[in-house]
Amino acid sequence: MHTQPRLPQKVFNWFCVAFLVYLMLVAVGTVSSGFKLFSGGSEGAKEIFAFATNPFVALLMGALATALVQSSSTVTSVIVGLVAGGLPLNIAIPMIMGANIGTTITNTIVSFGHVREKAEFRRAFSASTVHDFFNLLAVIIFLPLELAFGFLEKIATSLSQLFISDANLSLKSMNFMKAMISPSVDFFKSVLGFLDGKSLGIALVILGIGLILVSVTGLGKILKQVMVGKAKGILHSAIGKGPVAGITSGAMVTVMVQSSSTTTSLMIPLAGSGMFSTKQIYPFTLGANIGTTITALLAATAISGPTAAVALTIALVHVLFNVLAVAIIYGIPMLRDLPLKAADRLAIIGAENKLMALSYVLGVFFVFPSLIVFAMR
Template sequence: MGDVRPQPAGNPIATGASVEGEKDENKFLLAGQAKPSDAGSVSLAPMEEVRKSNWKYKSKKQQARTVAALLGKLLVLITALYFFICSLGILSDAFQLVGGREAGDALGESSLFVNPLAGLMIGVIATVLLQSSSTTTSIIVALTASGVIQKVEYSIPIVMGANIGTSVTNTIVSIGQIGDREQFKRAFAGATVHDMFNFLSVLVLLPVEAVSHYLFYLTEAIVNTMSLTEEADNQEFLSVLTDPFIELFVQLNRSAIIENARGNHTEEIHLLKQHCGILQEGNCTVNETVAEGCVENIVQKCDYAFFNSSLSERAIGVIMLLIALFMLITALLVMVKALRSVLGVQLEGVVKKAANGNLPGKARYLTPYLAILIGAGVTMLVQSSSVFTSTLTPLVGIGILDLERMLPLTVGSNIGTTFTGILAALALKGEAEDRRHGFQVAFAHLFFNISGLLVWYPIPAMRNVVLGCARFMGETTAKYRWFAILYLILAFLLIPGLVFGLSLGGWQVMVGVLAPVFFVFFLVWLLNMLQKHRRSYLPVRLQTWDFLPLWLTSLQPYDAVISKVLGALRRRKKSYTAAHDDEGTEDHPIP
């Protein structure tokens, strides 16, 4: 029913004349004037608000203040964005200091890669430790070209794992919006849409590749048509802007991880740079006896905060990790507030409509594919899918970017990040055959992401599977916010580590453990589908999950336990603080 309100006695119900009267009154109010016929009865408050918000009614001084305030907010927004991107770079460096040597060791164990699942899990873990799929892929390209990884077929599952591992960064970024439940739900869904797309792509394409080797044969055919005579340098556009700030803290020797993977574990190879260039070339060699008149290289000392520090590389990495997380969360909060302040309520709606709108007419069906091209292009420019998707995640959180538009941008970013691997292959030196193997790995990464796009995006039903999984993750973490931390630990550390450990025992052990697990998951999925769409086909007992204990079907019991533990810790902290304050009062009584 409609909204029926009682009318005052003697008044007609909404005649055409009364509607015209309301329009006439609104016209005067919008102009900031009182209606002549009832000037004494019109409240001045609405007119004053209209005058304040209307540009033409502001004085020159007020207009100058408005412009200055807007420019100030934009400056704050750009500054926060810069430090946000820098924090991602520091985070990557910190993870490399903490686990870079272990990642190099893992990537150098080529005998383990005979098992595709082992290669996949090493790719996930190495990328989580290095915080960059571009870095992982570049290392794999170099190791394959140098023969440390003996076959190209062994490298392909590793780059698939790198695709999964890189999505951990924007998932960490989404936790910065955990304070607002609704924002966190959207942000976590926007972050995990990347995870879900990569997980599902690997779930389909890894078995296909293991059986058919289609990526190997496709890339081999492409590389055989290439003339590998030119070499190129790998230049990064974004690093020109961010490196001056990041290098105030640490400067890394990027080749150290590759040397570690090659089995070179000498103490002279450091992850932190020991010198930053040669000021003057010497004429002495390592094996030559230093004779009179022999001049050694004069090196330029590095100038960063932790240069010549007495702390270990791992300890410096932990400190940098804490600095990076603090910077990331602070910059994220400032960025979100500044963006809201700059846009305002009305302009935010306009920007949201533009960001999520479609091309006109029949071209609207091409809009998502244009978004894919934009995602790929921007990622090629910044050479980091983590930076691009992590910057979009807060926009999804505050509601400016829809999840449906985030997905094609993420898919495009996956394709764009493969450009770094191709550049790494271009920069390779050595025999043409070795460089050809490096190119094969780089192209395998590219065509794996294109294959994932073709499987999961063009058909709406397949696309909705990815979106549905991401929404489920967002809703779950909004209800149980601790689940976000649990998901990060399980998805990117414990499960890859467990599967990798099982793979070391051989196919028999791995199949014996994982086959029953996959069978149980399949039964649960099948039963859920039947309960949702064909409930009448099931026995009464199986039509719901009520026959199982609550702890098997809901996170509520775990949430109750975690809430009790956190509540006890808060009460203990409060009582400790109160007791400490009382002691201070006794020591220094108030006169």
């Protein structure tokens, strides 16, 4: 008996992927439009986020938001929309860094699936928290440099100008993108037409964030169905084959499944079973950090007009932060081993005392950021 080819299902899946990408672009445009209405422009936005002018608070806001929704792609897409709506870059950049910290919670939670067996849990917890410590070290290095010199913003601004300097290639002139997205944004405005002014702005921001969450989550699930087999194949063939192969394949897999959380979580059972060590998995994790930046770049294409450049700038900041972090931290042997040593040490403690491991997750990702953010408001 011959099995019927499943081409219609594949076609339907890819149609869903295209629709969800479009929905995400519309959602980013909706957030941007709503924030403009609510804030009344960049000056209003500065007043709204005055409590977050402390970059440490902005950093923790990004980490907390990402931990709550368990998707850095969602949070960075929202940040792109807010920046296009007037959110200042000096607030958005620490938020982007915070999103990098918050995204590591998913694979740490996955490691608790091995909690019943001490040796397995130690290996799994070590493999998951090496991601935490790497991103934390990246922030410790780059946030002070950014505050002192603004080098990420300057480099990203220069790069964005390369893309928009030619009038024919200008993101500001991407009228086809505006033509695609504007009707849907206008439709949402008309549906919420019973509201006006700031109320309409708030409603659009909330709707846009909800749509981003739905579209990114749905996109990840469908791409997992379509691509996860191939992604696992790349993962198995690349882990343990050297740092360059690991970083490259980690980035590739994350672009394929549109979720660094998925990519890093795929590795945890392999580490827990003892198939691969934390040191072998480490480069793959760093590649996932780079691969996840594609979503913010995609979100930036949803923005047209005068704010296109600043939207592209914050997306490029995300790329630069992750690429430079890998180049510097992994490129310098003394720094390279710090996340590994910290993860191994924490895993030994966590395996002996499960409550300590749980307290680490709740404290670092939820309790501490929440207390600081609300205390500084």
